[in-house]
Ligand SMILES: NC(=O)C1=CN([C@@H]2O[C@H](COP(=O)(O)OP(=O)(O)OC[C@H]3O[C@@H](n4cnc5c(N)ncnc54)[C@H](OP(=O)(O)O)[C@@H]3O)[C@@H](O)[C@H]2O)[C@@H](O)CC1
């Protein structure tokens with residue numbers, strides 16, 4: 272829901288359901304559920320911040336007091352920043368990039384450096400990111416593990432996996448670092464008459480945690496069981512209500528391609544299709560075939576066609592668009608195409624999205640791109656650098672786990688640890 276920052280206007284907007292108020296001058300438009308906004312506004316500090324003319328003013332010192340003041344308020348504020356897209360500065364930059372016509376190679380390493388937080392001894396566990404992966408079934412236990420462990424290796428503090436009951440012990444055995452919730456069920460293990468109650472239990476289990484997560488990754492190794500996918504659809508709806516960013520990959524893309532409403536118009540959704548997944552999306556949304564001659568325009572249309580979600584099209588160069596701008600990342604990676612590299616990417620993007628959104632609060636107002644785009648660019652760059660490093664050592668025998676082992680060193684090479 273999009274609301275104006277003034278509580279009075281937010282109430283008015285809610286009362287006039289279906290009526291769109293045009294934004295009055297000197298107000299900031301934000302997204303978030305009404306309760307969150309009203310709660311935020313009840314804080315005198317926030318009320319003062321909201322009276323500023325532009326959202327970019329949020330970056331100045333009051334917010335730093337706020338960061339020290341309450342982690343809960345900080346998280347709510349980050350969520351409320353879903354409407355960041357509406358800030359003038361951001362729009363002006365988007366328009367410039369569109370009118371310039373060309374797709375720009377992103378300055379990926381600079382972006383990566385700018386959003387990676389310093390290691391600050393005053394921060395507590397969780398502030399560098401809590402990520403949850405929804406995936407893992409009888410067939411696939413590697414994919415959710417790759418995504419979740421990558422998030423930790425890059426620097427997230429906590430990484431959860433919500434998977435099926437039979438996948439959980441396997442995933443736990445790969446790593447004691449992961450918090451594994453054996454809650455999902457596939458059709459074969461559920462009687463028809465129990466489906467409703469089990470679905471409600473699954474949702475209640477995830478809901479207990481939802482508010483804590485900075486980003487979800489939906490799909491690595493999820494499988495395509497219809498009952499399981501129904502449950503995951505409900506989880507996605509709840510994540511959306513809570514304004515939690517969602518990276519959608521693998522079988523999550525299968526689900527979303529068949530039910531576009533799950534993400535349509537959600538600016539915090541990121542789709543990371545590989546060649547097959549992209550083809551299915553193009554066919555479904557644009558009703559045509561993939562056109563590599565006009566790859567940038569087609570990607571732009573696709574992202575626009577799904578209401579401004581961000582799409583990272585994986586390939587020789589990764590192409591990224593939020594329906595307004597297109598950027599590419601062509602850093603040389605690895606010629607090995609072993610399975611699982613997309614899973615590393617999805618976990619990486621989740622962490623960088625969380626960091627990019629935090630950066631909006633802490634920066635000096637010069638952030639000129641959608642944080643979803645920044646997260647994709649940084650994730651893509653790091654994945655490629657790590658793949659290259661792994662390949663230099665392991666050559667033809669390079670595996671996904673070798674690349675994961677190189678994530679930390681690659682990040683350190685680009686962005687040496689800075690302890691403040
Ligand atoms: N180590 C692991 O655990 C790894 C696990 N991985 C996990 O694998 C899952 C699928 O991802 P992927 O990348 O293989 O999908 P993709 O290229 O579209 O498909 C290739 C072909 O296979 C078919 N097909 C796929 N799934 C199907 C299904 N459930 N049932 C039937 N058909 C299916 C598909 O057919 P189509 O959809 O075109 O009809 C296409 O022809 C996903 O969860 C991913 O995360 C990977 O991340 C790698 C490491």
Ligand SMILES: Nc1ncnc2c1ncn2[C@@H]1O[C@H](COP(=O)(O)OP(=O)(O)OP(=O)(O)O)[C@@H](O)[C@H]1O
Pocket residue numbers: 521544545546585586587588589604605606608609610611612613614615616651654655
């Ligand atoms: N031709 C290529 N050259 C260099 N890097 C590539 C190439 N193709 C893909 N990549 C990179 O490899 C990573 C995984 O992309 P890929 O297309 O293999 O995903 P995927 O099929 O979803 O992988 P997964 O096996 O995990 O499902 C991405 O970061 C992408 O940038």
Ligand SMILES: [Mg+2]
Pocket residue numbers: 520521545613614
């Ligand atoms: Mg994949």
